[in-house]
Amino acid sequence: MKYNNPVLRGYADPDVLLYDGVYYLYATSYHIKDGYEVYSSTDLQNWENHGNCMAPEPWGLKKGFWAPDVKEHNGKFYMLATVDGHLGLCMADSPLGPFVPQNGFLLEKTIDGHIFFVGEDMYIYYASWREGHKYAIWGCKMNPDHLTPD
Numbered sequence: 001m002k003y004n005n006p007v008l009r010g011y012a013d014p015d016v017l018l019y020d021g022v023y024y025l026y027a028t029s030y031h032i033k034d035g036y037e038v039y040s041s042t043d044l045q046n047w048e049n050h051g052n053c054m055a056p057e058p059w060g061l062k063k064g065f066w067a068p069d070v071k072e073h074n075g076k077f078y079m080l081a082t083v084d085g086h087l088g089l090c091m092a093d094s095p096l097g098p099f100v101p102q103n104g105f106l107l108e109k110t111i112d113g114h115i116f117f118v119g120e121d122m123y124i125y126y127a128s129w130r131e132g133h134k135y136a137i138w139g140c141k142m143n144p145d146h147l148t149p150d
Contacts, residue, residue: 008039008047013067013112017077017095024095026053026068026079036068036081038096053097058083058090059105070095071115073122078146080113080124087113087126089147102147110138122146 011027018024025039025047035054039047054065064084071078072095079090079099088105092098106124113126125139141150 004045007044015067015069017070017072019072019095022095024070026070028066028068033063033065035065036079036099040096050096053092053099054081054090055098055100058101059086059088061086061105067112069114070099071117073117073146078115078122080115080126082111082113085109085111087111087128106149120144124149 010030014025014027016023016025021042023041023044025041026036029037031037032052034056035052038050038053040050041047058081061083066082069080077092077095077099079092081088081090085108086105087107087110089102090099091102092100107126107128107130109130110126110128113124116123122142123139124142125137128138129135142148143150
């Protein structure tokens with residue numbers, strides 16, 4: 001099968017989730033400034049835009065939506081979102097969203113978060129330059145609620 005690049009123009013930092021036989025793409029967008037668009041595809045060539053999948057103004061922030069990461073676990077969809085240099089967790093009941101911000105943001109001066117699960121344990125890793133931390137890749141285990149760092 002032949003693929004042409006770019007798959008979609010005007011996007012960066014893509015994350016693709018395969019769920020129930022469908023691929024869902026989330027990315028930094030130059031098309032919208034207030035969230036993340038979600039696309040779906042069954043063949044990785046033809047993509048359908050489902051619009052903005054993010055609830056408005058997460059944590060009171062309005063700009064700088066970068067590098068989302070989405071994982072499914074036990075029927076819930078978790079998104080680590082970077083908004084204006086703040087990393088926060090959002091949840092949805094569908095891969096199409098809406099992804100609703102949980103609590104306050106997790107970390108400031110932090111970007112490019114990723115989620116992974118080991119059994120029921122959730123971990124995140126991210127780039128950060130917070131007070132008292134050198135600019136580096138950091139990680140932590142999340143509490144059993146999957147909403148707060150351990």
